[in-house]
Amino acid sequence: MAQLNVNGKMVQVDVDPSTPLLWVLREQLDLPGTKYGCGIAACGACTIHIDGRATRACGIAVSSVTAQQKIVTIEGLSPDSSHPVQKAWLAMDVPQCGYCQSGMIMTAAALLAEKPKPTDADIDSAMANICRCGTFVRVRAAIHSAAGTSNSKG
Amino acid sequence: MNTHEISRRSFVGGITATAGGMTFGFHIPFDANLAHAAAGAATPEINAWVVVKPDDTVVIRIARSEMGQGTLTGLAQLVAEELECDWSKVTTEYPTPGQNLARNRVWKDFGTGGSRGIRTSHDYVRMGGATAREMLKLAAAAEWKVPAGEIVAAQSILAHKASGRSASFGQMAAAAASIEQPKGVALKDPKDWKIIGKPMPRLDTADKTNGKLVYGIDLKLPGMLNAAIRACPTFGGSVTSFDAAKVKAMPGVKHVVQVGDNAVAVVADTWWRAKMALDALPITWAPGPNKDLSSAAIKAVLTEGLTSEKDVFIGNSSGDAKTALSGAAKTVEAVYSVPYQNHATLEPMNATAVWTADKCEVWCPTQNGEGSLAAAAKAAGHAQNKCDVHKFPIGGGFGRRGSFQDYVTQAVLIAKQVPGVPVKLIWSREEDMTQGHYHPVTMGRMVGGLDDKGNLTGLHMRISGQSILSVVRPEGLQNGKDPVVFQGVAPDDPVKPTANEHALCYSIPNLLIDHAMRNPAVPPGFWRGVNVNQNAVYVECFMDELAKAAGRDALEFRLALLGNQPKAAAVLKAVAEQANWGKPMPDGVQGRGLAMMRSFGSYTAALAEVSVSADGKLKLHRIVAATDSGYAVNPTQIAMQVEGSFVYGLGAALHQEITIKNGGVVETNFDTYPTLKLSEMPKVETIVMPSGGWWGGVGEPTIAVAAPAVLNAIAAATGQRIRSLPIKDQRIRV
Numbered sequence: 001m002a003q004l005n006v007n008g009k010m011v012q013v014d015v016d017p018s019t020p021l022l023w024v025l026r027e028q029l030d031l032p033g034t035k036y037g038c039g040i041a042a043c044g045a046c047t048i049h050i051d052g053r054a055t056r057a058c059g060i061a062v063s064s065v066t067a068q069q070k071i072v073t074i075e076g077l078s079p080d081s082s083h084p085v086q087k088a089w090l091a092m093d094v095p096q097c098g099y100c101q102s103g104m105i106m107t108a109a110a111l112l113a114e115k116p117k118p119t120d121a122d123i124d125s126a127m128a129n130i131c132r133c134g135t136f137v138r139v140r141a142a143i144h145s146a147a148g149t150s151n152s153k154g
Numbered sequence: 155m156n157t158h159e160i161s162r163r164s165f166v167g168g169i170t171a172t173a174g175g176m177t178f179g180f181h182i183p184f185d186a187n188l189a190h191a192a193a194g195a196a197t198p199e200i201n202a203w204v205v206v207k208p209d210d211t212v213v214i215r216i217a218r219s220e221m222g223q224g225t226l227t228g229l230a231q232l233v234a235e236e237l238e239c240d241w242s243k244v245t246t247e248y249p250t251p252g253q254n255l256a257r258n259r260v261w262k263d264f265g266t267g268g269s270r271g272i273r274t275s276h277d278y279v280r281m282g283g284a285t286a287r288e289m290l291k292l293a294a295a296a297e298w299k300v301p302a303g304e305i306v307a308a309q310s311i312l313a314h315k316a317s318g319r320s321a322s323f324g325q326m327a328a329a330a331a332s333i334e335q336p337k338g339v340a341l342k343d344p345k346d347w348k349i350i351g352k353p354m355p356r357l358d359t360a361d362k363t364n365g366k367l368v369y370g371i372d373l374k375l376p377g378m379l380n381a382a383i384r385a386c387p388t389f390g391g392s393v394t395s396f397d398a399a400k401v402k403a404m405p406g407v408k409h410v411v412q413v414g415d416n417a418v419a420v421v422a423d424t425w426w427r428a429k430m431a432l433d434a435l436p437i438t439w440a441p442g443p444n445k446d447l448s449s450a451a452i453k454a455v456l457t458e459g460l461t462s463e464k465d466v467f468i469g470n471s472s473g474d475a476k477t478a479l480s481g482a483a484k485t486v487e488a489v490y491s492v493p494y495q496n497h498a499t500l501e502p503m504n505a506t507a508v509w510t511a512d513k514c515e516v517w518c519p520t521q522n523g524e525g526s527l528a529a530a531a532k533a534a535g536h537a538q539n540k541c542d543v544h545k546f547p548i549g550g551g552f553g554r555r556g557s558f559q560d561y562v563t564q565a566v567l568i569a570k571q572v573p574g575v576p577v578k579l580i581w582s583r584e585e586d587m588t589q590g591h592y593h594p595v596t597m598g599r600m601v602g603g604l605d606d607k608g609n610l611t612g613l614h615m616r617i618s619g620q621s622i623l624s625v626v627r628p629e630g631l632q633n634g635k636d637p638v639v640f641q642g643v644a645p646d647d648p649v650k651p652t653a654n655e656h657a658l659c660y661s662i663p664n665l666l667i668d669h670a671m672r673n674p675a676v677p678p679g680f681w682r683g684v685n686v687n688q689n690a691v692y693v694e695c696f697m698d699e700l701a702k703a704a705g706r707d708a709l710e711f712r713l714a715l716l717g718n719q720p721k722a723a724a725v726l727k728a729v730a731e732q733a734n735w736g737k738p739m740p741d742g743v744q745g746r747g748l749a750m751m752r753s754f755g756s757y758t759a760a761l762a763e764v765s766v767s768a769d770g771k772l773k774l775h776r777i778v779a780a781t782d783s784g785y786a787v788n789p790t791q792i793a794m795q796v797e798g799s800f801v802y803g804l805g806a807a808l809h810q811e812i813t814i815k816n817g818g819v820v821e822t823n824f825d826t827y828p829t830l831k832l833s834e835m836p837k838v839e840t841i842v843m844p845s846g847g848w849w850g851g852v853g854e855p856t857i858a859v860a861a862p863a864v865l866n867a868i869a870a871a872t873g874q875r876i877r878s879l880p881i882k883d884q885r886i887r888v
Binding site for chain 1: 405430551552801
């Protein structure tokens with residue numbers, strides 16, 4: 001039995017300790033906003049926050065997360081889609097199919113928490129998520145918009 | 155355990171969803187009346203396309219599938235334009251393929267591929283909106299006892315000026331629903347459009363920013379089990395045996411089943427447990443006849459086809475190319491190649507199915523709901539009218555989920571072995587990468603002849619490689635010839651120059667374009683842009699090689715061949731002008747490259763600016779892209795498709811190759827099949843230049859110009875011509 005702090009709530013799950021956190025979130029905790037894309041921490045669709053740091057949930061066993069660590073998923077980023085990144089995403093119509101976007105938004109939110117005024121180089125380095133539809137131009141623009149910084153590639 | 159709420163707009167009927175749990179009634183709407191009543195929860199439809207609720211919410215039915223390309227919003231704009239409704243009140247829903255069947259295909263084609271979503275349905279969906287508007291007017295006229303012709307509909311309000319009467323659409327909807335549909339309603343003149351042509355925000359964005367959008371992979375039904383599957387890693391191979399006893403005792407495992415003759419699935423309480431057991435399951439495969447197939451063997455077959463006269467089909471010819479080439483002052487020859495590529499949609503293949511002795515129901519992402527229904531019915535062993543399919547928002551399609559319903563077939567074959575229990579099948583990424591229907595492999599041999607003034611007098615283009623239709627749709631072959639192979643280089647109609655949506659734009663006096671059909675045993679498929687992509691690399695790179703050999707400017711050389719194609723010339727000139735072609739390059743840029751194609755009914759051009767460092771590192775600085783799609787329903791959505799096309803097209807050109815070893819695919823995940831990253835993505839300037847008068851596609855046409863524009867820019871920057879994709883295998887590093 002693992003104890004987890006997810007989106008501000010303590011929850012208990014009864015799973016094999018080696019189960020990736022991604023599948024605990026999706027299958028035990030009914031939080032399907034965090035997506036499965038590759039299972040090898042290559043695509044970033046499963047990005048969540050653990051103590052504020054962007055983390056790929058498919059590559060981390062549930063047993064390696066303690067009850068003291070704060071897990072935040074896309075469902076818990078804000079109660080009403082009011083996080084500045086979410087607002088910028090909506091205003092600039094960033095998503096296409098949308099499947100990678102939970103991970104994109106969580107990665108961007110963690111970047112802005114760490115670097116409120118990111119440069120394009122910061123964005124290049126942080127936003128390594130795969131998007132097959134190709135939303136990158138608007139992802140970059142929306143991060144700049146949320147941060148109030150200028151876009152040298154706009 | 156809670157059940158994920160299914161967005162109301164995803165369905166007309168079939169299942170009932172609530173926030174606290176879902177009533178899984180296994181209820182199939184067999185007749186038209188049921189579908190009619192199910193729409194909008196007791197609000198009768200005005201017609202098949204439009205429901206207006208008492209609170210004035212407008213529900214527009216969308217038959218085509220949304221997979222990120224924005225067709226949901228664009229099609230809604232077409233209906234709303236004619237309906238004269240308040241755009242802020244518009245919502246959408248998918249009818250099911252079963253309802254379409256029951257209602258004599260009132261929504262016509264559900265297929266969403268070939269960039270056809272809007273361009274092949276604009277007339278009848280607009281007519282749906284126009285007819286509904288007239289029915290609302292007729293209802294008001296009857297109630298107010300005034301002539302319908304005096305009633306004006308605008309912004310969801312019906313008004314009769316002389317009497318001062320007015321009513322909202324919602325107030326008149328119930329009466330309108332019982333009025334006979336008028337025939338032959340006139341559509342608006344394009345100059346009067348207020349919603350079509352405007353950059354309306356997408357209708358489906360909000361739930362994509364907070365995790366609420368439910369994709370097929372997210373579906374949870376009461377009592378549902380989960381399945382993981384493995385098909386034979388060798389194409390054409392089959393299952394010999396598997397030792398279910400070895401995994402039956404693993405946690406959560408319920409069933410181990412064979413699926414068709416080539417796959418095995420584990421069914422468990424959760425997908426992760428199913429996958430763990432599948433990984434532990436001993437399976438013996440019979441590899442079949444292709445076990446020795448390799449990329450090297452395929453290349454040898456294609457290379458032979460470059461100069462062979464065996465199994466050659468002519469796709470486009472005029473004049474006498476061979477004589478022109480033998481008499482040319484100068485000839486230029488080049489051989490290009492494009493590898494297999496996978497769609498690699500980020501949402502892996504998945505489908506949920508429940509089967510009983512007399513019914514079958516499926517929930518899945520699909521680009522072709524009717525194709526899914528046919529596949530489900532066939533696998534279920536039931537008539538189509540005993541089955542139905544519920545379409546979900548698609549996490550990437552790119553052609554993978556249209557003609558290929560293998561994942562639906564598998565889900566039903568599994569569910570059939572667990573009667574009455576919903577089973578959700580999810581492919582692992584490894585399964586998705588190795589069991590694809592790949593962008594077919596071809597090579598192109600180009601021979602061009604120049605006269606002593608540097609004019610192109612003859613061209614022979616030999617395509618050697620795989621035909622999609624010969625495997626996927628043999629009935630589409632024309633006396634053995636696959637017309638799809640010639641996309642982008644097909645003959646134009648001499649009488650009506652816009653008739654062939656995939657015609658070669660250049661006028662070349664002596665031309666021969668032919669195809670040596672060589673079909674390796676790797677499943678080919680329609681991949682965003684299809685054969686235009688390879689053909690654009692061959693034609694557009696060779697245009698630059700010819701211009702260089704002729705000592706002429708690459709833009710001027712092309713324009714000289716486009717005298718009969720002003721729209722093609724216009725997109726090319728537009729990108730050249732915006733990027734100051736012929737003038738000094740911006741700081742850091744070392745080379746510019748151009749490309750232009752006509753495909754899927756639209757004209758596209760691209761200009762790339764690149765640099766290559768002393769140690770061979772490629773940097774993309776800027777892309778300028780122009781699109782003339784005739785009418786442009788939503789310019790912002792078009793710009794998004796154009797931007798995304800460079801990610802998809804350049805990801806393939808720079809990084810992606812599916813290689814074959816021992817009859818199967820070597821690459822298994824994104825570590826060995828990399829995609830374009832945000833850090834590699836240049837600025838993209840999009841010029842949407844609709845010249846009106848026809849309806850062209852948007853989702854695919856720009857893919858084709860991405861690679862040749864960059865390849866031409868690299869050649870301009872370095873003097874080195876890359877003729878083999880992906881670029882990663884060359885002296886240039888990406």
